[in-house]
Amino acid sequence: MTPTRFSPLQRGLHWLMAAAIIAMLFIGVGMVTTVQPRYLALIAVHKPLGIAILLLALLRIGVRLRRGAPPLPADLPPIQRFGAHASHLVLYGLMVAMPLIGWAMLSAGGYPVVLGGVLRLPPIAPHDDALQAVLRTAHTWLAYALFLTVIAHLGAALMHALIRRDGVFQTMAPWSRANRA
Amino acid sequence: MPPARDTASPPPAPPPRPGRTRQAAAFALIAAVCGLSATAFAYTGGWLSPDRLTPARIVDALSDRGGDPIGHRRNHSKGICFLGTFEASGAGTALSTASVLARGSYPVVGRFAIATGDPMAADASGRVRSLAVRIVAPDGQEWRSGMNNSPVFVVATPRAFYEQTVASEVDPATGHPDPKALAHFFATHPESAPFLAWAKTAPWTTSFADQQYNSLNAFRFIDASGASHPVRWSLVPTAAPQVEPVAALAAKGPDFLEQDLKARLARGPLTWHLVATLAAPGDPTDDATKAWPADRPTVDLGTLEVTTAQDEATGACRDINYDPTILPTGIAPSDDPLLAARSAVYANSFDRRTAELARHATAAGSAR
Numbered sequence: 241m242t243p244t245r246f247s248p249l250q251r252g253l254h255w256l257m258a259a260a261i262i263a264m265l266f267i268g269v270g271m272v273t274t275v276q277p278r279y280l281a282l283i284a285v286h287k288p289l290g291i292a293i294l295l296l297a298l299l300r301i302g303v304r305l306r307r308g309a310p311p312l313p314a315d316l317p318p319i320q321r322f323g324a325h326a327s328h329l330v331l332y333g334l335m336v337a338m339p340l341i342g343w344a345m346l347s348a349g350g351y352p353v354v355l356g357g358v359l360r361l362p363p364i365a366p367h368d369d370a371l372q373a374v375l376r377t378a379h380t381w382l383a384y385a386l387f388l389t390v391i392a393h394l395g396a397a398l399m400h401a402l403i404r405r406d407g408v409f410q411t412m413a414p415w416s417r418a419n420r421a
Numbered sequence: 422m423p424p425a426r427d428t429a430s431p432p433p434a435p436p437p438r439p440g441r442t443r444q445a446a447a448f449a450l451i452a453a454v455c456g457l458s459a460t461a462f463a464y465t466g467g468w469l470s471p472d473r474l475t476p477a478r479i480v481d482a483l484s485d486r487g488g489d490p491i492g493h494r495r496n497h498s499k500g501i502c503f504l505g506t507f508e509a510s511g512a513g514t515a516l517s518t519a520s521v522l523a524r525g526s527y528p529v530v531g532r533f534a535i536a537t538g539d540p541m542a543a544d545a546s547g548r549v550r551s552l553a554v555r556i557v558a559p560d561g562q563e564w565r566s567g568m569n570n571s572p573v574f575v576v577a578t579p580r581a582f583y584e585q586t587v588a589s590e591v592d593p594a595t596g597h598p599d600p601k602a603l604a605h606f607f608a609t610h611p612e613s614a615p616f617l618a619w620a621k622t623a624p625w626t627t628s629f630a631d632q633q634y635n636s637l638n639a640f641r642f643i644d645a646s647g648a649s650h651p652v653r654w655s656l657v658p659t660a661a662p663q664v665e666p667v668a669a670l671a672a673k674g675p676d677f678l679e680q681d682l683k684a685r686l687a688r689g690p691l692t693w694h695l696v697a698t699l700a701a702p703g704d705p706t707d708d709a710t711k712a713w714p715a716d717r718p719t720v721d722l723g724t725l726e727v728t729t730a731q732d733e734a735t736g737a738c739r740d741i742n743y744d745p746t747i748l749p750t751g752i753a754p755s756d757d758p759l760l761a762a763r764s765a766v767y768a769n770s771f772d773r774r775t776a777e778l779a780r781h782a783t784a785a786g787s788a789r
Contacts, residue, residue, distance in 0.1 A: 271765075273465075274467075370783075391459060394454065
């Protein structure tokens with residue numbers, strides 16, 4: 241049977257990760273542009289939260305592959321259908337890539353990867369400044385790309401909810417349509 | 422579709438279809454939500470606040486103090502790497518659970534430098550000499566520390582540091598910093614007086630080896646019970662100072678410190694005691710311009726033994742960011758506002774020079 245909504249686990253992961261990723265983007269862009277004492281607190285959150293997002297993303301992709309997604313409305317124009325699929329690939333890709341690039345970037349920079357207290361991760365890349373330079377630059381530009389994709393995703397979700405009113409938003413809404421109708 | 426309406430025609434016009442109003446409102450709402458989100462992001466990233474003191478602004482200012490620092494650290498730009506060991510006495514374990522303080526021998530990659538923005542600066546131009554260490558415990562925990570030979574730092578806040586750096590920038594018209602700018606800075610920053618008194622009166626010496634290097638910022642040692650002990654630490658030399666007037670040092674040539682270091686190491690290792698000073702209640706932990714009273718208790722944490730010097734271009738220290746907030750469990754930053762700024766600024770400087778070195782390597786590769 242084709243599901244009409246994402247499962248409760250999928251919806252829970254979506255909204256939890258939405259909060260985490262948006263927080264992460266703001267922490268990231270804020271911490272690299274401040275010299276205030278909050279810098280240390282922000283970076284101390286950024287690293288473990290990134291790894292948490294990586295783990296949640298892997299779980300989420302696994303669930304998605306097993307359970308699938310509700311179909312898009314049949315009358316959705318092909319260009320919008322393409323945009324929906326492409327933006328979701330970008331979102332899933334960056335959810336995994338950004339934490340891995342961050343982890344690899346710290347490794348290539350010769351930094352210890354400290355998640356907090358004694359919780360440390362091993363390096364996943366050699367200590368190499370050329371590699372560090374590439375990864376550090378990628379981390380910044382892919383973060384901007386992720387932010388723009390999140391904004392596009394938000395805009396598209398609201399278009400479905402408020403203008404097309406085609407039920408797409410309801411497939412991921414945290415509440416049930418029955419309770420609202 | 423209804424025909425287009427002449428907006429200039431007088432009311433009463435029939436209201437538009439409710440669907441269209443709703444739709445326009447929905448579009449406006451969506452545009453507002455997305456636009457506000459993007460604005461909040463831009464604000465957080467500092468794009469809307471050009472006056473914000475960012476790591477990039479400080480590094481820009483540091484980069485403009487003469488010489489060509491491309492591919493180099495933007496401060497303490499002229500240095501030399503060393504290898505050595507830290508022999509922990511074990512005495513620090515009463516104060517901190519840090520694994521590098523447990524009795525034992527731990528490898529060190531370090532760096533001596535002078536405080537300058539010019540990687541080719543003459544050694545006699547460096548009033549402040551520095552020593553940085555990375556001590557690694559067997560469990561992988563690291564203690565990185567950058568220490569200066571002055572007993573206090575010149576400023577207490579990142580903002581004042583930035584202003585002092587700007588005042589030290591080279592004036593393109595003269596090729597030198599404007600002496601009036603620095604004089605004005607110090608005249609308006611009385612907190613710099615203890616540093617200036619040191620700079621004026623402390624004897625110049627012939628060597629990196631005979632200097633005491635001080636953490637300047639306070640930190641916290643956390644013991645096994647979780648109690649926090651405010652400390653500063655110093656590397657106290659075992660070599661006797663060889664004092665010479667600065668003019669005599671300048672006559673030795675631009676690299677006398679490096680030559681002295683290599684000559685001394687050819688004869689044997691150099692050693693320092695790593696000594697922690699414990700604050701008394703009320704001693705300032707958030708102001709690196711203020712020394713603590715000389716009678717504070719100290720603990721000898723162990724001995725740093727420097728065995729080998731390496732030129733920086735190919736040395737092990739080149740690609741290490743001596744960020745003083747990279748600390749093992751059991752040592753934590755204090756409330757000193759300079760620490761976060763040092764971490765943020767060092768990271769920016771490190772990212773720039775790795776990118777510059779990578780570009781340089783690519784250019785050299787394609788030229789071959």
